[in-house]
Amino acid sequence: MRLQGESKCAYCERKLESVRYGAGEQDVEHFRPKKGIRPWRAPVSLRDAGITITDPVGVDRGYYLLAYHPCNYAAACKPCNSALKRDYFPIAGAFQIAGGDPEALQDELPLLIYPLGTFDTDPEHLIEFYGLTPRPVVEEGHARCRALTTLTFFHLADPIGRKNLYRERGLILCALFPQ
Numbered sequence: 001m002r003l004q005g006e007s008k009c010a011y012c013e014r015k016l017e018s019v020r021y022g023a024g025e026q027d028v029e030h031f032r033p034k035k036g037i038r039p040w041r042a043p044v045s046l047r048d049a050g051i052t053i054t055d056p057v058g059v060d061r062g063y064y065l066l067a068y069h070p071c072n073y074a075a076a077c078k079p080c081n082s083a084l085k086r087d088y089f090p091i092a093g094a095f096q097i098a099g100g101d102p103e104a105l106q107d108e109l110p111l112l113i114y115p116l117g118t119f120d121t122d123p124e125h126l127i128e129f130y131g132l133t134p135r136p137v138v139e140e141g142h143a144r145c146r147a148l149t150t151l152t153f154f155h156l157a158d159p160i161g162r163k164n165l166y167r168e169r170g171l172i173l174c175a176l177f178p179q
Contacts, residue, residue: 010074010115011085011154014165027081031072031114032063032102033089040088046152051145053090053111062087065100071117072102079162084154092145109142111149121146132169133157 007016007026016026037056046053066072076085093109103119113127114120126147128137134156136147151157159166 004075004116007075009077009080011076011080011112011150012156012162012165014077014168016075016077025078027076027078028073029076029081029085030063030066031074031089031112032066032105033087034064034067034072035062036060036087037062037089037095038087040090040153042090042149043152046148049145049148051111051149052092053149054092054095056089056095059095059097061097063097063099065098066102069100069102071114071119074114074116080154088153090149090153092142111146112153113146113150127151127156129169132159132166132173 004010007018008014009016009026010029010031037059039055039057040053042051042053063072090111091108092111093107096105096108099105102114106119110120113123115123121143124137126137126143127134127150129135134151136144136151138144138147155161156165
């Protein structure tokens with residue numbers, strides 16, 4: 001959790017409690033599920049944007065070879081991991097369950113952004129903020145699909161459902177404004 005940058009959630013970047021006291025509000029989670037992958041039904045907004053998600057039909061287990069790979073771990077807040085991410089892993093390509101190296105699995109065309117390390121696209125190149133509201137940086141292509149899917153999947157642009165996240169963003173902007 002320390003390696004992840006001041007104990008921030010890997011997905012929403014909400015500040016988490018310290019490593020010492022935060023066990024109740026954060027999880028060390030597997031980015032690619034280790035046991036099984038459940039199909040995630042994309043909302044109409046994503047389907048209307050032309051985003052197609054590969055159904056994990058026939059995938060009877062998860063990324064079992066990545067169960068202990070350090071680049072498959074991420075510290076996440078309970079809302080992002082327990083309520084939203086769970087055992088879902090939307091991709092646009094073909095599942096490669098037998099892959100043992102997350103870096104080599106990029107041709108699966110993952111639709112969620114892995115924000116740690118250097119083998120995936122820097123999230124700042126995919127998502128920007130207009131005030132408190134996140135939006136895609138890129139206008140087209142797979143990069144836009146990833147940004148839209150990540151924003152939708154984790155409800156990052158939902159001020160009602162993610163009220164604490166929006167509150168924290170507002171506090172940061174208020175603190176930065178005088179500077």
